[in-house]
Amino acid sequence: MFESIDLALVNWSRAQFALTAMYHWIFVPLTLGLGFIIAFMETIYVRTGNPEWKRITKFWMKLFGINFAIGVATGIILEFEFGTNWSNYSWFVGDIFGAPLAIEGIMAFFMESTFIAVMFFGWGKVSKRFHLTATWLTAIGANLSAVWILVANAWMQDPVGMRFNPDTARNEMVNFWDVFLSPSAVSKFLHTSTSGFVLAAVFVVGVSAWYLLKKREIAFAKKSMIVASAFGILSSIMLIGSGDSSAKTVATAQPMKLAAMEGLYEGTTNAPLIGMALITDAQDKPLTRESQAEFAMKIEIPSALSFLAYGDFDAFVPGVKDLVLGNEEHGIMSYKEKIKRGYEAQQTLMAYKKAQKEKSPEFAALKAKFNDDTWMDNYFKYFGYGAYYDDDPETLEANAFKMVPPISLTFYSFHIMVALGMWFLLLFMIILFLIYKDKLADNKVILWASVWTIPLVYIASQAGWIVAEVGRQPWVIQDLMTTSRAVSQIDTGSVMITFWLFAITFTSLLIAEVKILTKQIKIGPKKEGGKQ
Numbered sequence: 001m002f003e004s005i006d007l008a009l010v011n012w013s014r015a016q017f018a019l020t021a022m023y024h025w026i027f028v029p030l031t032l033g034l035g036f037i038i039a040f041m042e043t044i045y046v047r048t049g050n051p052e053w054k055r056i057t058k059f060w061m062k063l064f065g066i067n068f069a070i071g072v073a074t075g076i077i078l079e080f081e082f083g084t085n086w087s088n089y090s091w092f093v094g095d096i097f098g099a100p101l102a103i104e105g106i107m108a109f110f111m112e113s114t115f116i117a118v119m120f121f122g123w124g125k126v127s128k129r130f131h132l133t134a135t136w137l138t139a140i141g142a143n144l145s146a147v148w149i150l151v152a153n154a155w156m157q158d159p160v161g162m163r164f165n166p167d168t169a170r171n172e173m174v175n176f177w178d179v180f181l182s183p184s185a186v187s188k189f190l191h192t193s194t195s196g197f198v199l200a201a202v203f204v205v206g207v208s209a210w211y212l213l214k215k216r217e218i219a220f221a222k223k224s225m226i227v228a229s230a231f232g233i234l235s236s237i238m239l240i241g242s243g244d245s246s247a248k249t250v251a252t253a254q255p256m257k258l259a260a261m262e263g264l265y266e267g268t269t270n271a272p273l274i275g276m277a278l279i280t281d282a283q284d285k286p287l288t289r290e291s292q293a294e295f296a297m298k299i300e301i302p303s304a305l306s307f308l309a310y311g312d313f314d315a316f317v318p319g320v321k322d323l324v325l326g327n328e329e330h331g332i333m334s335y336k337e338k339i340k341r342g343y344e345a346q347q348t349l350m351a352y353k354k355a356q357k358e359k360s361p362e363f364a365a366l367k368a369k370f371n372d373d374t375w376m377d378n379y380f381k382y383f384g385y386g387a388y389y390d391d392d393p394e395t396l397e398a399n400a401f402k403m404v405p406p407i408s409l410t411f412y413s414f415h416i417m418v419a420l421g422m423w424f425l426l427l428f429m430i431i432l433f434l435i436y437k438d439k440l441a442d443n444k445v446i447l448w449a450s451v452w453t454i455p456l457v458y459i460a461s462q463a464g465w466i467v468a469e470v471g472r473q474p475w476v477i478q479d480l481m482t483t484s485r486a487v488s489q490i491d492t493g494s495v496m497i498t499f500w501l502f503a504i505t506f507t508s509l510l511i512a513e514v515k516i517l518t519k520q521i522k523i524g525p526k527k528e529g530g531k532q
Contacts, residue, residue, distance in 0.1 A: 038060050187242055
């Protein structure tokens with residue numbers, strides 16, 4: 001089955017892309033949220049005319065600029081890797097995946113680069129309102145960049161709006177709006193962008209708390225915390241709402257990911273949602289039909305998973321074994337059947353290409369299959385599963401279980417993300433309450449908690465992407481192409497070398513950013529006129 005696949009090449013290519021993506025996502029979310037926080041602060045300055053708000057805006061704008069400049073480098077490398085390391089993927093779906101990336105470059109990045117110059121260098125050179133407009137457009141432009149990247153990623157998780165062309169063996173876009181406005185794309189953008197808003201709010205709150213602990217810039221810190229905490233509460237509420245819609249789209253498009261997120265082996269009605277649990281090592285062993293969910297401890301919310309996934313407390317939520325082995329009662333096709341159908345679709349494509357080349361009389365009948373919506377829905381829909389086909393029934397079943405994503409990693413990442421998200425909301429509420437009571441400056445416990453929440457929010461942000469990407473394995477395009485089939489046929493050694501080069505480069509960039517940010521934070525906001 002996997003004789004022609006260099007697993008070392010696949011693993012190193014995955015590691016390199018994961019490295020680049022995770023480093024890139026260290027920089028991006030702060031840009032998404034901090035841009036809007038700055039815009040709100042400058043709006044207050046323009047409306048009130050209070051120079052203190054101008055000073056506050058300029059300080060956070062400086063930190064925004066440092067983060068933005070360093071984050072651009074990782075994003076450029078990430079896009080190049082699609083061509084260098086994932087050329088088979090780029091060939092198979094480049095006509096669809098390339099469109100959002102092209103729009104991002106033409107529209108969103110142009111918008112950012114145009115107005116960011118005015119935002120940084122336009123103070124005193126343009127009117128207050130024009131400068132404020134540039135600040136808002138910079139913030140909007142940063143998020144528009146995220147829109148198109150996230151639309152592309154959502155399409156990989158839930159491929160819609162396309163048609164397979166057997167002549168070129170490529171998928172082609174037939175409806176742009178189906179791709180752009182799919183439930184997966186909408187929920188992914190809302191959830192990811194609002195997570196960036198929350199991260200930025202925590203960052204501003206944490207840095208401001210440090211000033212209060214040092215008894216410096218008291219008024220500046222409190223004003224910053226009021227804006228950031230209010231923004232953080234609104235963003236957290238949006239984050240929870242978008243998380244609910246994300247869960248529903250995952251339940252429909254990627255039920256195996258949902259099962260892994262909850263460590264759910266046996267499907268059930270009135271499925272409980274795990275609030276806290278310790279999973280055992282048994283779930284990291286090779287899976288079989290005898291495997292069972294094992295927890296050292298578990299706290300559950302009755303029927304909550306059924307409601308979260310389907311909006312019905314009595315709904316049936318399929319588990320890992322329901323999806324792999326099938327469940328006739330609930331109309332769930334087994335992975336084994338999907339593998340067989342995917343293999344037939346692959347064989348049909350090979351026969352089609354052969355008949356086309358040889359001008360065989362079978363060509364017309366084979367072409368008709370690819371024009372038949374029923375056949376496409378029943379067979380080509382599972383095209384990627386064919387990579388796991390084997391004539392031996394036992395091997396076929398073992399291969400089907402290999403298609404289950406890493407359960408422990410997905411499970412813990414999901415629950416860490418959720419638990420920390422609830423803490424961020426609580427922290428914002430506590431801070432606003434203490435500011436209202438004028439007791440924040442003396443509450444060192446909350447101030448130190450705010451400072452140490454900064455690394456926690458980055459952990460939550462990374463955990464969210466682990467759920468999204470690890471939870472969908474082995475797919476690079478859900479149901480259509482496995483990760484192992486998407487890699488470029490290049491030398492494994494060259495991927496290893498570039499992995500370590502990128503690791504050194506990105507780590508150096510991160511260290512540089514942290515040093516520059518901490519230096520500027522220690523210097524603090526400048527007085528009007530340029531003096532400290």
